[in-house]
Amino acid sequence: MARILSGKEFAAKIKEDAGRAVAELKAEGVHPRLAVVIVGADPASEVYVRNKQKACAELGIISDHIALPADTAKEELITRIDALNADASVHGILVQLPLPEGLRAYEEEVLERIDPRKDVDGFHPVNVGRLVLGAPGLRPCTPAGCIRMLELAGIPIEGAHAVIIGRSNIVGKPMGHLLLERNATVTVCHSRTQNLAAVAREADILVAAVGRPGFVTADMVKPGATVIDVGINRIAPKKLVGDVDFNAVSEIAGAITPVPGGVGLLTVAMLMQNVVQAARDVTRDFGA
Ligand SMILES: Nc1nc2c(c(=O)[nH]1)N[C@@H](CN(C=O)c1ccc(C(=O)N[C@@H](CCC(=O)O)C(=O)O)cc1)CN2
Numbered sequence: 507m508a509r510i511l512s513g514k515e516f517a518a519k520i521k522e523d524a525g526r527a528v529a530e531l532k533a534e535g536v537h538p539r540l541a542v543v544i545v546g547a548d549p550a551s552e553v554y555v556r557n558k559q560k561a562c563a564e565l566g567i568i569s570d571h572i573a574l575p576a577d578t579a580k581e582e583l584i585t586r587i588d589a590l591n592a593d594a595s596v597h598g599i600l601v602q603l604p605l606p607e608g609l610r611a612y613e614e615e616v617l618e619r620i621d622p623r624k625d626v627d628g629f630h631p632v633n634v635g636r637l638v639l640g641a642p643g644l645r646p647c648t649p650a651g652c653i654r655m656l657e658l659a660g661i662p663i664e665g666a667h668a669v670i671i672g673r674s675n676i677v678g679k680p681m682g683h684l685l686l687e688r689n690a691t692v693t694v695c696h697s698r699t700q701n702l703a704a705v706a707r708e709a710d711i712l713v714a715a716v717g718r719p720g721f722v723t724a725d726m727v728k729p730g731a732t733v734i735d736v737g738i739n740r741i742a743p744k745k746l747v748g749d750v751d752f753n754a755v756s757e758i759a760g761a762i763t764p765v766p767g768g769v770g771l772l773t774v775a776m777l778m779q780n781v782v783q784a785a786r787d788v789t790r791d792f793g794a
Pocket residue numbers: 513553554555600601602603604627647648738746765766767768769770771773774
């Protein structure tokens with residue numbers, strides 16, 4: 507039976523460290539502040555935003571909730587972002603995704619408008635470029651959370667063969683770069699990959715980020731491998747499952763993350779860490 511990697515335990519540790527950093531910043535006269543922009547009323551997004559604001563409150567970070575109607579014009583959203591960029595008391599800005607239907611085509615433009623120093627999601631091309639180059643910058647929260655969890659759990663990354671299933675800009679691609687930065691041998695699989703099960707079976711660390719319930723089955727996992735499930739699939743109003751067939755795979759794997767209760771919790775914890783980093787960088791550049 508696999509070791510269960512509980513997101514709650516690792517998230518608590520990450521938040522504890524971030525909380526200490528917040529206290530240090532406050533002692534220096536800097537009060538970290540996050541602006542969360544949500545457009546429309548997607549129920550799942552509202553839950554995630556609430557969780558982010560709850561975590562801010564726990565750690566003593568100020569959080570502003572900017573809720574805009576679903577029919578907000580792109581220009582209005584851009585104007586709001588510009589105002590937050592110019593406000594020296596705001597250290598972090600995030601726009602909750604997905605944007606509503608009418609704005610979805612402008613997602614790239616909207617994310618690019620955020621000052622890269624305040625881009626606590628790590629989605630801005632400047633931060634993506636820094637990640638690819640291995641330069642300091644704000645890293646995307648979910649993949650950075652997975653890496654931190656492996657480190658805290660004492661699971662070796664260096665020299666491991668990591669196989670990622672999924673090549674999204676938010677998870678798959680940044681995960682590949684973060685693993686490469688830590689000297690893993692990385693394979694990224696996608697919908698056109700041939701013999702995917704055989705490739706997955708080569709993995710010491712298998713990351714599933716496809717968005718398909720139960721996609722990773724026991725025959726795709728090498729005995730003893732670490733399996734990280736980044737999938738969030740709502741299959742009924744109160745039933746959330748990942749991309750991994752948890753019961754069968756946990757008989758084979760050495761370690762596995764559950765859904766819920768896995769890497770989703772680390773996403774929020776790493777966001778707190780990014781807000782701390784942004785507060786330091788923004789204060790250095792804008793002044794306290
Ligand atoms: N601006 C952003 N938008 C989105 C991001 C993001 O990182 N930045 N990621 C996802 C949604 N998300 C955070 O925003 C997120 C998803 C899931 C969880 C989480 O805690 N999951 C729990 C289960 C929660 C539940 O029951 O619904 C778990 O896995 O245990 C946190 C954050 C897309 N949009």
